[in-house]
Amino acid sequence: MDNVCDDQVYSEIFRAHSKTIFNYIYYKFGNEEKAHDAVQEAFVKLWEHCAKVTPEKARAFVSTVANNLYLNVIKAEKVRLKHREPGGNVTRESPEFLLEEQEFKEKLETALSALPENQRTTFLLNRIDGKTYAQIAELEGVSVKAIEKRMHQALKSLREDIDGI
């Protein structure tokens, strides 16, 4: 039987979910240190409770721990993101184009930081980490419908902010 107390199983669970937990907390607060702490806290707790948590429930377990870690609202810092260049014809981009891309990235980062934390988290988990609405709903402990609403609102606010409306 698969048991989370088994080091092999535990490591697999860690590899599968730790990055999502990390990004999740980072998108929330824009603070890498807190994100590292959350991963540490969640997975040490998982180890402590490994006899009671099945591998299927492990993901929900670590999300809940990470989620509860910073219940007291801490002021979010600006979320800094890196921009992956689209592969292939990058070299042919004109300097004007690159400059404009850079400006757009800054606008987007500012707009992202202005979003409510739950909208930003949902939006980035979907866009960067490719999480489905159902997965995000599980992570956040809300309905899929609520996630759709956050996603819609996030995109709307970003567009308005960037276009300066």
Place this chain on the structure above:
Amino acid sequence: MKENYLAKWLNGELSDAELKAFRETPEFKAYERIASFSSRLEGPGFDTEAALARVKSARPGTGGKVVRLQPAMRWLSIAAAVILMLAAGYYYVNTLDASVEAAYAQRQEVRLPDASEVLLNAGTELTYSKNNWDRERHVRLSGEAFFKVAKGKTFTVETASGDVTVLGTQFNVLQRGDVFIVSCYEGLVRVDHQGQSIELPAGSAYRVEGGAALKSETVESEVPSWTGGETAFRSMPMSFVIDEFRRQYNMEVETRGVDLSRRYTGTISNTNMNLALQSISAPMQLKYEVEGNKVLLYAENAP
């Protein structure tokens, strides 16, 4: 358009007709750019394997197995508790600090649990934890001492003026009143004084007087002069020199017309009192008289 259509659009849930209508709105291009641009973003780097190693070293080793006590185990646990209390009591008595003192006109040699040697100058007190040495490698010093620390052993000397941290070395610490001098003869020591941290390599000294004027000096000799038969002073106030004389010979000293703030540089004998008094008085144009255990030190032109 239907509820949350932006979310549905990103998720590919819009019908052809809905999509066509959305594409024709003036905002569409902006939405499309945000969607495609944001999917090319990345969070800060996260090294999964490094994080896994960190978590593994932080988690408790038991694996969370809970062992329930059998009813028969109960009396055993009571016995264990009693033993624990006895052990704690023994432990407490054992951890009481050891204190070594060198009285006036005396020297005292101390061998610390790690075989480091400490030579205490006259009028010095050293306190350390004898049996708890492995966990608390620190000594408290009031006065002056020369340390020869066993190789590879680190510990801290705490004084009223600051802390000195040691790594396999020979060094001298003097802390008397507002004077604090640390001289390093071998290896390296770190001095923490009023929030400042200074690393002192061999051949240098750190000096504080009256809480001010940090001064770095060089150390030429191999060991502090006082561990031999004499004590060298470099630009020290007369008050300090006279106090040191008092400690070395356990004599009472009276001064008349002597400027105690004048600086003295020189060497005084620790074994021959008359020689020591000559060394102090001659360069400062003073005279002295010895009577019993009293010394009178006075200015030549004083009445």
